[in-house]
Amino acid sequence: MRMSASAALHKGSSVLDLLYTPFSEFEFIQRALVGVIAIALGGGPIGVFLMLRRMSLTGDAMAHAILPGAAIGYLLAGLSLPAMTIGGLAAGVVVAMAAGLVSRFTSLKEDASLAAFYLLSLALGVTIVSLRGSNVDLLHVLFGTVLALDDNTLLLLASISTLTVLALAVLYRPLVLECVDPIFLRSVSRAGTPTHLIFLGLVVMNLVGGFHALGTLLAVGMMMLPATAARFWTSDITMMMIVSILIGIVSGIAGLLLSFHAELPAGPAIILSAGVVYVASLLIGREGGVLWLAWPGRHLEA
Amino acid sequence: MPKPSTAIGFDEVTLGYGRRPAVHHLDGDIPAGSLMAVVGPNGAGKSTLLKGIIGTLKPLEGHIRLNGPSSEIAYLPQAAEIDRSFPLSVYDLVAMGLWSRSGLFGGIAAKDRTKVEEALAAVGLIGFERRPISTLSGGQMQRALFARLLLQDAPVILLDEPFTAIDAKTTADLLDLVRRWHDESRTVVAVLHDLDMVRRVFPETLLIAREPVAWGETLDVLSAENLLKARRMVEAHDPHAHVCQRGAA
Numbered sequence: 001m002r003m004s005a006s007a008a009l010h011k012g013s014s015v016l017d018l019l020y021t022p023f024s025e026f027e028f029i030q031r032a033l034v035g036v037i038a039i040a041l042g043g044g045p046i047g048v049f050l051m052l053r054r055m056s057l058t059g060d061a062m063a064h065a066i067l068p069g070a071a072i073g074y075l076l077a078g079l080s081l082p083a084m085t086i087g088g089l090a091a092g093v094v095v096a097m098a099a100g101l102v103s104r105f106t107s108l109k110e111d112a113s114l115a116a117f118y119l120l121s122l123a124l125g126v127t128i129v130s131l132r133g134s135n136v137d138l139l140h141v142l143f144g145t146v147l148a149l150d151d152n153t154l155l156l157l158a159s160i161s162t163l164t165v166l167a168l169a170v171l172y173r174p175l176v177l178e179c180v181d182p183i184f185l186r187s188v189s190r191a192g193t194p195t196h197l198i199f200l201g202l203v204v205m206n207l208v209g210g211f212h213a214l215g216t217l218l219a220v221g222m223m224m225l226p227a228t229a230a231r232f233w234t235s236d237i238t239m240m241m242i243v244s245i246l247i248g249i250v251s252g253i254a255g256l257l258l259s260f261h262a263e264l265p266a267g268p269a270i271i272l273s274a275g276v277v278y279v280a281s282l283l284i285g286r287e288g289g290v291l292w293l294a295w296p297g298r299h300l301e302a
Numbered sequence: 303m304p305k306p307s308t309a310i311g312f313d314e315v316t317l318g319y320g321r322r323p324a325v326h327h328l329d330g331d332i333p334a335g336s337l338m339a340v341v342g343p344n345g346a347g348k349s350t351l352l353k354g355i356i357g358t359l360k361p362l363e364g365h366i367r368l369n370g371p372s373s374e375i376a377y378l379p380q381a382a383e384i385d386r387s388f389p390l391s392v393y394d395l396v397a398m399g400l401w402s403r404s405g406l407f408g409g410i411a412a413k414d415r416t417k418v419e420e421a422l423a424a425v426g427l428i429g430f431e432r433r434p435i436s437t438l439s440g441g442q443m444q445r446a447l448f449a450r451l452l453l454q455d456a457p458v459i460l461l462d463e464p465f466t467a468i469d470a471k472t473t474a475d476l477l478d479l480v481r482r483w484h485d486e487s488r489t490v491v492a493v494l495h496d497l498d499m500v501r502r503v504f505p506e507t508l509l510i511a512r513e514p515v516a517w518g519e520t521l522d523v524l525s526a527e528n529l530l531k532a533r534r535m536v537e538a539h540d541p542h543a544h545v546c547q548r549g550a551a
Contacts (some may be wrong), residue, residue, distance in 0.1 A: 052389070179388055184398065186356075187375065240501070
């Protein structure tokens with residue numbers, strides 16, 4: 001269906017049509033667009049905080065950690081939204097809390113304990129899915145189905161991003177303070193540990209949301225790529241979050257168009273688009289981009 | 303004459319990591335309004351003592367008494383413990399000092415903005431408001447952190463090596479603030495290495511070397527004999543120490 005639709009569109013149409021018509025004509029593309037906007041809204045700011053807290057790889061590890069939970073949900077109920085969501089949330093929360101507590105109360109650092117947890121989770125998750133499903137199901141779990149989002153999934157994604165934005169607004173100060181000067185935070189308030197745990201909870205929620213659209217392996221891409229790209233454009237945290245959301249949305253639109261016209265799988269196309277923005281930002285970004293470092297211009301007077 | 307009240311009291315306090323004590327059997331009171339230096343060789347347990355007072359480290363034994371909640375203590379950690387690469391402006395860093403009073407979720411009113419401006423002026427950082435903290439020199443960063451302490455407006459102020467790697471002018475300016483806090487009857491406890499400065503500015507001193515060596519008037523405490531003793535005590539660290547029997551009976 002997709003091939004004939006895009007072939008029909010390609011006959012005698014302007015550039016504007018190519019950019020606009022997929023979104024105006026095809027409901028599954030509209031749904032995918034709504035889905036990626038919701039994911040960008042929540043995932044961008046979460047990614048910024050993951051990056052600033054030097055937890056970029058933690059996000060990746062946690063994305064793998066939700067897999068066995070989602071897989072058990074799948075084993076019990078097939079490709080069911082509630083079962084896989086609850087399973088993924090439960091597994092993600094357990095691993096995040098376990099890794100967080102291990103790093104706080106033992107000498108093992110969080111990255112080390114997460115690395116152990118996520119390798120186990122990935123192996124376990126793939127094994128569980130294979131117990132029952134076909135390779136198609138395995139692909140669904142690993143790479144998502146952004147072009148087949150139903151109403152309930154969209155509602156879930158929208159709820160997650162709403163909750164995320166509200167929670168970040170409330171937790172903003174302790175989150176920032178815990179990054180810059182955790183000792184000061186501990187000396188003025190006991191909010192440090194609960195803030196950290198709630199933040200990890202938000203990370204898991206957004207990963208589970210992203211998981212439905214992009215799969216476990218790519219969900220973290222909509223968090224980290226827009227956030228790291230945004231770091232090259234501004235040094236203000238609020239602006240960084242806004243820029244990361246915009247980059248996420250633009251990558252989503254570009255990825256969907258790429259997928260539609262070039263017959264590429266949509267999830268990877270979206271992440272690749274975000275990757276292109278990241279590399280471009282890395283090269284030309286005003287805040288420490290490679291080109292500005294190589295040719296900084298004449299120095300100032302003072 | 304009423305007895306001066308105690309700001310911080312120690313009852314046979316032992317602080318440490320795991321089972322190994324860093325500060326051993328400290329007993330005594332710091333009266334409210336004291337201006338006290340904590341000196342001792344590296345590894346003597348000075349920073350550990352401050353962490354015990356603010357409560358981030360629980361005593362292995364004994365008890366630390368505070369005259370009020372621990373949020374009444376303003377604490378300046380060692381410079382190395384702050385992430386300077388974090389994208390944050392000087393103004394935002396200094397304004398954090400308000401949070402200990404307004405809470406982490408309270409708003410910042412117009413009069414609070416005036417207070418931030420006044421604190422920046424007091425440390426000579428007017429014009430630096432929008433500068434990212436990553437661009438500050440060591441001395442400027444320390445000025446900003448002192449401005450944050452000013453805003454915390456706490457009756458007890460703990461400073462961990464506040465003048466390490468800081469130039470003479472900045473040190474003099476910041477010492478003026480320390481004197482001002484003393485004149486305002488706040489309790490100030492500072493970990494220091496510059497013994498000349500301690501003799502000049504701090505009337506009271508605690509000399510520790512994993513356990514208290516001497517505590518009292520600075521000129522008495524900093525005798526050649528005590529300093530030598532402190533150095534020997536730190537060097538005498540025993541990797542095969544036995545379980546401490548003091549206070550166990």
